[in-house]
Structures are given as C-alpha cells and as structure tokens.
Amino acid sequence: MIFLLNPAMNLKLQAYSEILKRIISTEYQPGQRISEKELSQELNIGRTPIREALLQLRQEGLINVVPQSGTYITKIDLCVAISARFIRESIETRIVKEATALNDRTAMAKLQKTIANQKFFSKQKEFEKFFGEDEAFHREFYLMTNHQQVWEWLQTTNMQLNRFRMLRLKVKTLPWESLINEHEKILKAVKNHEPDEAERLIANHLHLMLDEKDALLNTFPDYFTNVPDKK
Structure with a gap:
C-alpha cells in the first residue's frame, strides 16, 4: 500500500521546522514580535500552515500570544x-x-x-x-x-x-x-x-x-x- 503525504501537513512541518530553527539560533530574538503575514511572506508558505506551526510552538513554550498586542518569541x-x-x-x-x-x-x-x-x-x-x-x-x-x-x-x-x-x-x-x-x-x-x-x-x-x-x-x-x- 502506498501512503501519500498530506500536502497541508507537510507544509505545516516545513513551517514548524524553519521557525523552530530560527528561534533556537536566535535569528528570531527572544521577545521579538512576529506575525503570520510576515512569516508567510518570508517562508513562502500559506497562512494556514504558519498558523498551525505557531500553535504547536506556543504549546512548546516558544511562542507567546498577548491579547490586543501580538505574537512574540518567548524569552529563554x-x-x-x-x-x-x-x-x-x-x-x-x-x-x-x-x-x-x-x-x-x-x-x-x-x-x-x-x-x-x-x-x-x-x-x-x-x-x-x-x-x-x-x-x-x-x-x-x-x-x-x-x-x-x-x-x-x-x-x-x-x-x-x-x-x-x-x-x-x-x-x-x-x-x-x-x-x-x-x-x-x-x-x-x-x-x-x-x-x-x-x-x-x-x-x-x-x-x-x-x-x-x-x-x-x-x-x-x-x-x-x-x-x-x-x-
């Protein structure tokens, strides 16, 4: 049986891996504000996979969403x-x-x-x-x-x-x-x-x-x- 990759999941994993790498390397600095739109443009990946990747990173304590303010890279x-x-x-x-x-x-x-x-x-x-x-x-x-x-x-x-x-x-x-x-x-x-x-x-x-x-x-x-x- 041949299993086909879910294109949406694949893009989500691509987005997650790249954002995670930039957080670990401090290319995205602790405390820095980020946005779905800018990430989508930088990574050339749609907003939905970006949003899903950010949700996972938030669950892992690397992203913080502040109401009425924005999305930030958490401090270490x-x-x-x-x-x-x-x-x-x-x-x-x-x-x-x-x-x-x-x-x-x-x-x-x-x-x-x-x-x-x-x-x-x-x-x-x-x-x-x-x-x-x-x-x-x-x-x-x-x-x-x-x-x-x-x-x-x-x-x-x-x-x-x-x-x-x-x-x-x-x-x-x-x-x-x-x-x-x-x-x-x-x-x-x-x-x-x-x-x-x-x-x-x-x-x-x-x-x-x-x-x-x-x-x-x-x-x-x-x-x-x-x-x-x-x-």
Missing part, C-alpha cells in the same frame, strides 16, 4: 533550561559510561569526524554548523548504545536548553575551543575504556551551563525570564 526560561540540563546530565553520564564498554570503531570514527568538523567551523565562525556538530557528537553516544529513542525524548525537554547553548556561542568571552577540548578528552576516555573518567568528564562538560550562565545573563540581559535568585 532559565529555570526550565537548568532543569533540562539536570535531566540530560543524569541520563548522559550513564550513556557515556555505557559506551566505554564497547568497541565500535565506526562510532569512534564518526565522533572523531564531528570534532574535526567543529574545529573547521570554529575557525569559520559558523556557529549554527558548529552547534549542529556539537549535537551530533552527543547524539552518537546514544546511537552507539542503542538509546536513540532516549535522545529523541530528550529533544522535547531540551528546547530552552538548546536556545541557551546556541546563545552561548555568541558570547565572545566564552571560547568555542574549550568545548572542542572537552569533547576530545571525553572521546579519549571512551576509546580507552575508562568508565569513571568518561563519566567525570561528561558530567563536568554538561555542568558548563551553570558555570557560564552569568556571562550570558550579563551579555544578553533582556533575553531571559524566570531567572533564579543568586544565592
């Missing part, structure tokens, strides 16, 4: 991002530790390639492609340990965290090279079958958000909401 919810980081660290430390027991040469080659790509994009200052390779590096550990479904589940909780991580690449005082160096150390520990060291390194790596959040808050003070009080 720092508490949600911090909670997502906690969930990811709790899971990913176990994932990486599990990976140290494997001898997957294909996965090791892919991980090495993502690091090489990160070095290239770092020199080119192509932050979106750098971020894509960063995601590919972490995702590979889930794939090699047969936990792809877990990675996909995490994406639904990681949206505010990913906005934070993307924005981090725009802070001049936070070099990209430090991220690459940490990836190299993690990969080395996995290759050498050092579970405790790999677990320690990935935990420290995922803790960076907490160490660097003040730099982001100082650089982009208007981009955040729900900021915890400093203790």
